[in-house]
Amino acid sequence: MRIATSLMNLVAVFCLANALCAQPASAQADSIQKKFSNLYQAATKEAEVILYTDGRQEQAQRLSEYWKANFPGVALRIVPKSSPALIAQIETERAAGQHRVDVSHMSQPYVAALWKQKAFYQPYRTESFERLRPDNADADGAFYTPDVYTLPAAYNTDVFKDKSQLPQSLIDFLDPRWKGKLVLGDPDASGNTLTFLMTMLATGRLDWSNLEQLAKQDVLFVRSNPDAVRMVASGERALAPMISSFNIMTARMKGQPIDFYVLTEGSVVVQSLAGIMRDAPHPSAAKLLIEVMTSPQAEGSLSEGGVFWPAHPDAPAVKTLPRLADLHPISSPPPSPADAANIQAFLKKFKAVFGRQ
Amino acid sequence: MTGPSMTGPKLKEKALSRRFGFALDDPIQFIAVAVVLLACVALVVLPVAMLVTYSVFDDGGYLSFKAFALLVTDTGIIAAGVNSLFFMAYVTAGCLAVGVPIAWLVARTDVPAKLCIRGAIAIAFIIPSFINVIAWIFLAAPNSGYLNKLLVSWLGLSRPPFNIFTFGGLVFIETAHLFPIVFFAVAAALANIDPSHEQAARMLGAGRWRTAATITLPLVAPAIIASATLCMLDALSSFGAPAAIGTMANFSVLSTAIYGLLTYPPRLALAAATSLPIVLYTLGCLWLQQHYLRRNNFVTVTGKASAPQLMGLGAWRYPTLMLVLMIVGGVAVLPFCALVVLSLLKSFGSALTIGNLGPEHYRAVFDASFTVFPSVRNSLILAVSAATCCVVLGITTAWLVERAAMPGRGIISAIVMVGYGFPSIILGVGIMLGYIDILYGTLTIILIAYVARHLPIAFVFVRSLVKQVSPELEEAARILGAGRLRSLIDITYPVLRPAAFIAWLLIFSLCLREQPMSAILTQSGTEVMSTMVLQFIEDGSIEVAAAISVLIVVVSMASITVARIFAPREILEMR
Numbered sequence: 001m002r003i004a005t006s007l008m009n010l011v012a013v014f015c016l017a018n019a020l021c022a023q024p025a026s027a028q029a030d031s032i033q034k035k036f037s038n039l040y041q042a043a044t045k046e047a048e049v050i051l052y053t054d055g056r057q058e059q060a061q062r063l064s065e066y067w068k069a070n071f072p073g074v075a076l077r078i079v080p081k082s083s084p085a086l087i088a089q090i091e092t093e094r095a096a097g098q099h100r101v102d103v104s105h106m107s108q109p110y111v112a113a114l115w116k117q118k119a120f121y122q123p124y125r126t127e128s129f130e131r132l133r134p135d136n137a138d139a140d141g142a143f144y145t146p147d148v149y150t151l152p153a154a155y156n157t158d159v160f161k162d163k164s165q166l167p168q169s170l171i172d173f174l175d176p177r178w179k180g181k182l183v184l185g186d187p188d189a190s191g192n193t194l195t196f197l198m199t200m201l202a203t204g205r206l207d208w209s210n211l212e213q214l215a216k217q218d219v220l221f222v223r224s225n226p227d228a229v230r231m232v233a234s235g236e237r238a239l240a241p242m243i244s245s246f247n248i249m250t251a252r253m254k255g256q257p258i259d260f261y262v263l264t265e266g267s268v269v270v271q272s273l274a275g276i277m278r279d280a281p282h283p284s285a286a287k288l289l290i291e292v293m294t295s296p297q298a299e300g301s302l303s304e305g306g307v308f309w310p311a312h313p314d315a316p317a318v319k320t321l322p323r324l325a326d327l328h329p330i331s332s333p334p335p336s337p338a339d340a341a342n343i344q345a346f347l348k349k350f351k352a353v354f355g356r357q
Numbered sequence: 358m359t360g361p362s363m364t365g366p367k368l369k370e371k372a373l374s375r376r377f378g379f380a381l382d383d384p385i386q387f388i389a390v391a392v393v394l395l396a397c398v399a400l401v402v403l404p405v406a407m408l409v410t411y412s413v414f415d416d417g418g419y420l421s422f423k424a425f426a427l428l429v430t431d432t433g434i435i436a437a438g439v440n441s442l443f444f445m446a447y448v449t450a451g452c453l454a455v456g457v458p459i460a461w462l463v464a465r466t467d468v469p470a471k472l473c474i475r476g477a478i479a480i481a482f483i484i485p486s487f488i489n490v491i492a493w494i495f496l497a498a499p500n501s502g503y504l505n506k507l508l509v510s511w512l513g514l515s516r517p518p519f520n521i522f523t524f525g526g527l528v529f530i531e532t533a534h535l536f537p538i539v540f541f542a543v544a545a546a547l548a549n550i551d552p553s554h555e556q557a558a559r560m561l562g563a564g565r566w567r568t569a570a571t572i573t574l575p576l577v578a579p580a581i582i583a584s585a586t587l588c589m590l591d592a593l594s595s596f597g598a599p600a601a602i603g604t605m606a607n608f609s610v611l612s613t614a615i616y617g618l619l620t621y622p623p624r625l626a627l628a629a630a631t632s633l634p635i636v637l638y639t640l641g642c643l644w645l646q647q648h649y650l651r652r653n654n655f656v657t658v659t660g661k662a663s664a665p666q667l668m669g670l671g672a673w674r675y676p677t678l679m680l681v682l683m684i685v686g687g688v689a690v691l692p693f694c695a696l697v698v699l700s701l702l703k704s705f706g707s708a709l710t711i712g713n714l715g716p717e718h719y720r721a722v723f724d725a726s727f728t729v730f731p732s733v734r735n736s737l738i739l740a741v742s743a744a745t746c747c748v749v750l751g752i753t754t755a756w757l758v759e760r761a762a763m764p765g766r767g768i769i770s771a772i773v774m775v776g777y778g779f780p781s782i783i784l785g786v787g788i789m790l791g792y793i794d795i796l797y798g799t800l801t802i803i804l805i806a807y808v809a810r811h812l813p814i815a816f817v818f819v820r821s822l823v824k825q826v827s828p829e830l831e832e833a834a835r836i837l838g839a840g841r842l843r844s845l846i847d848i849t850y851p852v853l854r855p856a857a858f859i860a861w862l863l864i865f866s867l868c869l870r871e872q873p874m875s876a877i878l879t880q881s882g883t884e885v886m887s888t889m890v891l892q893f894i895e896d897g898s899i900e901v902a903a904a905i906s907v908l909i910v911v912v913s914m915a916s917i918t919v920a921r922i923f924a925p926r927e928i929l930e931m932r
Contacts, residue, residue: 050881056896077881082895084616084770087875091625092786092877095411096793156706188617220522226897230494233706234501250897255704275738357436357609 032071032297035127039291040071044285048075049285052090053105054083055272056246059306066298067289074285081192087111090277093122099279102286105146105272105293108191109332110339112273116142122278124287126294128312135331136271136311137294143275146293147308150267150327151196151242152260154229158314159238166239169264170206173241174213183228183237188347188356196242196268197331198346205265208353215354233258246307249321253307266328271311286349378754383839385759393754397772400809404787405636405775411790424630434631437614441593441638444528444610445721448592449585452534455688456539457581457680459576463540464547465573466668468677474685476914481689482537482863483913484696485887487869488906489596491899492599492692493530495699497521503709522605526619530598533688536590539584541859543819546580547573549822549855552666565668579821582649586642587817590778597871611635612780625786632783639778643771693910700903718904729889729905733912738884739800740868740916743807744861750808751815752857756849759823760831770816777813784810785874798880806874811864818860819853826852862920865914 033040053060060078067076079101081089086106093100105337106112115121121142129137136145155166167173173182185193190300198208220237222228225244231237233256245267248260274293292298296314303310304318317323350356412424428434460467461476484492496504497519504746505517520526554576558568576583596612603613611631618628670677701714722729754773758766776784788806789797796802827848833846850857872887879888886909893902 016526054895057892058896079879079881080892082876082891088782088786089789089877092789093793095625096790098793098797100797158706189600189604221604221607223600224895226894226899227601229897230705230899231501234495234498236498236501245895251705256706257704258706311519351433355607357433357440357607 023024032292032295034290037247038287039284040074043071043074043282043288046074046282046285048077049282049289050077050100051105051289052079052080052081052086052101052103054081054086055105056250056306059302062302062305063140063293063298066301067292068123070292072287074287074288083108090115092117093167094118099277099281101277102282103274103276103289103293105274107149107270107272109271109273109334110191110343112138112275113336113339114145115275116140119278121275122283122286124276124290126291128294128296128314131313132294132311133313135334138275143273144290144294145271145311146274147267147303147306148271148300148311148324150245150269150324150329151192152245152248152267152294152327153263154232154240154243154258154260155333156232156235156238157255157259158257159235163261166261167263170200170241171210173239174217175208175219178217178239179248180218181238182217183220183222183231183240184242184354185225185228186223187350189223190225192225192244192270193242194343194346195270195332197350198342199268200265201332201346202333205330208349211350211353219354221354221356229256229258242268249307253320260351261328262327266330269329269331271325271332272308375606383841385845386757389753389757392750393757393769394897396750396754396808396812397769400805400812401772401776403791404784404809405779407790408629408632408783408787412626412633414626424626426898427627427885428630428634433609434611434614437609437611438634438703440608441610441612444599445589445592447528448531448535449588451528452536452539452588453581453585455532455684456536456584457543459684460540460543460547461569461573462677462681464544465569466670466677468670468681470673470678470682474681477682477685477689478537478540478868479862479914479917480910481533481685482695483866483870483910484534484692485597485872485890485906485909486534486595487601487872487894488696488890488902489534489692490598490601491903492699492895493521493526495695496691497526503698504691522602524606524608527598527602527606527608530602531592531595533597533692535588535862536688538587538591538863539581539816541863542580542584542821542856545818545856545859546577548820549852550576555816556666559802569668577821579824580818582646583817583821586646586774587777587814589642590639590774590813593635593778594780596780596782612782615780615783628783629786632779635778635780638773638777639775640771642778643774647699647767696903696906698912700907702900705900718898718900721898721901722904722908729886731882731910732884732886732889733908735800736869736885736909737912737916739804739807740865742804743811743868744865746804746808747812747815747864748819748861750812751819751860752850752853754816755820755823755853756814756845759820760828770820773816774807774813777811781810781871781873782877785877788874789877798883800883803875803878803883803885806878807868807871809870810874811867814864814867815857815860818856818863822853822856823849853905858920862917865916869909869913 003023032083045088060080061223064076064078067074083106086104087108090104090353091103116138120185120333123138123141125141126137129141132144138144153166160166167175167178187194187197197206197211201208220231225247228240229247229251232240232243233235233251243260245260251258274290276283276286276290293302294312296312296316299310299312300316300318303315304320307318309318309324310316382855390492412875413420413422459474459478463471494502496502499505499520499522501515502517502519502521505519508514508518509516521530543833550573555568555572558572594612596616599608599610600613600616601607615628615631616622618631698709698714700718701716703715703717707713754769757763758770785806788802788809792802792805830848834848835841839847870887872891874893875885875888879885886905890902890905890909893899893905
């Protein structure tokens with residue numbers, strides 16, 4: 001009898017715990033629907049919303065599931081693209097005078113600044129606009145930052161069993177003993193490397209004489225961060241001064257011998273940028289989507305799927321990630337229309353210094 | 358005495374006079390002309406015109422040649438253009454050096470295991486180029502390549518024997534990927550020549566090797582030159598290997614330079630302008646091809662052909678087989694095995710042990726949430742449709758260009774070929790600009806892109822065979838009362854069928870793995886397998902990408918096998 005009572009108590013406790021755990025989720029669902037009920041109503045008449053994104057597949061899947069659960073009747077069509085394909089596609093659509101996308105989401109701040117200048121975006125102030133930090137929302141509401149990632153250094157854990165052997169600062173990478181051991185994304189092809197180097201130069205953490213020394217280190221240049229991860233994990237090159245955090249963490253979660261660490265200079269923070277496109281075919285649904293993508297309720301879940309840090313100050317932390325503040329984050333300068341010319345000048349000098357074609 | 362030298366200007370004139378007159382009152386010819394002109398405009402002229410327009414107007418809509426001025430002053434683009442020329446030359450020479458001898462061995466000698474050789478060469482062609490690069494890095498990266506590690510450990514070498522991160526490595530990967538074009542084109546042509554020429558040479562005292570070198574190979578010069586042209590243009594527009602290896606080897610070509618212009622910051626007008634010199638490259642290649650072919654007559658199928666005699670290799674039969682298998686194994690089987698191992702790796706970078714292998718990544722392929730299956734369906738629909746359209750259009754165009762004495766035939770062949778030399782991503786942009794209003798987001802726009810890109814393969818394969826077929830055959834049928842359509846179906850088509858069949862298979866395989874245009878043109882619901890592969894690579898899931906690539910190879914090989922089962926016997930024997 002006592003055993004039966006105990007079992008009943010256990011079941012009751014389990015049900016209570018389950019209910020308590022479930023309640024916030026359903027409550028959140030109710031609240032996000034209610035919160036944006038007017039937009040939802042208008043979006044229902046438009047029936048669908050189209051998102052172009054260069055985000056990770058897991059993130060897109062989570063967004064799709066979240067949307068279906070909360071906004072039935074409005075189909076979310078996600079078009080996943082690599083950054084270059086996404087940029088070329090939107091540029092071509094605009095060149096042809098076509099407006100097929102409602103919201104674009106990508107991680108190229110320089111392109112976002114250029115698109116703002118070309119009036120590709122439709123400025124819109126979200127409900128939480130005032131709550132967002134200035135670096136997480138464009139001053140005019142042209143684009144927002146749903147999530148961020150960092151650019152820490154990376155190393156092969158099989159090669160470096162003892163972390164104290166690792167170069168601790170960017171200047172340490174210039175030591176001749178690391179010659180032939182480094183890999184880096186080519187800034188001509190990798191937007192993250194471009195952001196990293198330009199931020200480090202702009203903030204005075206690196207100068208061109210440092211880069212001239214780095215050019216003597218027989219650095220292996222690759223096209224993208226996933227390529228750099230493969231080079232480090234395979235042992236082809238044991239060290240990387242920077243690789244995007246989500247690429248390293250995803251590889252680490254799969255058991256690959258790679259990990260990241262923070263240099264004394266800190267790690268550059270990169271923002272993903274989402275904005276409503278001008279003359280969007282589904283304007284109300286586009287507003288609803290950008291509200292959802294920048295809401296604290298959705299950001300937590302979506303960031304977890306992408307292995308990013310949510311940008312909204314009220315969003316729950318992603319449990320699998322360390323606190324962003326512990327990584328000595330360095331904010332990159334806000335994107336500006338002058339970036340295009342600066343990038344051209346930087347790349348020209350970079351190619352000359354490194355003898356790159 | 359060689360095939361080509363038997364003919365001269367008089368014979369050429371005679372052959373020309375045999376050509377059917379250009380008559381628009383002939384309904385069959387009228388329909389053929391209409392179809393070909395429509396295809397030229399829809400597939401090439403419209404997209405290229407859109408690109409030209411875009412490159413000569415500035416953002417304000419005013420006529421501007423600023424993009425062209427930048428083009429001729431940008432040292433990086435000029436260097437990329439020069440590099441492209443060298444890259445094309447080396448790759449084409451490599452493809453001919455490997456493809457022609459193996460084609461001759463398979464088509465004209467008694468070397469054993471021909472099916473096995475053909476299958477392996479097909480695999481080399483089918484593996485998507487961007488995943489082929491990853492497979493080769495996996496094998497031959499200087500420090501981490503498994504092949505290097507194995508050889509260093511087995512042979513006690515002091516340094517790794519291979520370094521794929523070099524210009525030589527890039528040429529090797531591209532050659533290994535493209536030589537099947539030469540192999541299939543030349544093998545089809547070799548199987549189709551009239552053996553009486555060779556028999557005559559042998560009777561006049563020429564040895565086997567001399568006959569092969571002075572009679573057989575010159576007779577298939579159209580196929581050799583045509584496939585070399587395809588290799589040149591493919592190398593010119595190639596992106597996957599030059600992008601990955603070129604970045605590591607510090608080597609840029611036009612296609613990678615153009616890709617760079619589309620990104621940070623995007624300069625579409627300059628990218629479009631940069632593509633236009635490629636039209637000049639293409640026309641230059643075609644001029645060279647025509648210049649050579651015009652001087653000679655390659656008619657070898659006269660209706661009096663007997664069965665081909667295979668040359669006996671005698672004691673060299675098995676050593677030759679071993680050599681061929683080593684080459685084919687090196688360029689096809691090895692990267693495919695690497696791909697399979699990669700797809701089974703639980704943890705990339707960890708030791709290659711049984712415990713580190715498993716089928717997990719194939720589960721992801723079969724996971725409904727990743728939409729891999731809809732992409733397989735879309736890819737198959739597109740590949741079958743594009744291959745069929747290309748072959749039908751290729752036969753029509755080749756027949757028209759070679760048989761109808763209509764004006765502007767050279768222009769038609771140039772227009773058709775331009776699509777092959779264009780970097781795929783820019784051709785994709787042109788097609789998007791041309792059809793965005795009516796077909797955007799549909800499979801049809803992707804089909805148009807695939808056909809525009811791959812029609813030259815069918816055209817080149819079929820045309821080289823049309824050149825071998827004497828117009829007398831069709832004329833004889835006409836004299837005996839057959840209409841033009843009947844003579845085409847009963848006389849010309851059976852001769853062209855082997856080339857058409859091989860072109861269909863090649864195009865089918867190419868479409869299954871086409872990536873740069875698909876990346877631009879696919880939308881939600883029209884994803885294809887290659888875009889799924891790219892998405893997994895971008896996400897850092899190279900193992901899943903490898904698993905899908907294995908699936909692409911398996912689907913391609915299964916389709917080819919089914920096609921072979923149902924193909925007529927003479928096609929299987931290339932005769």
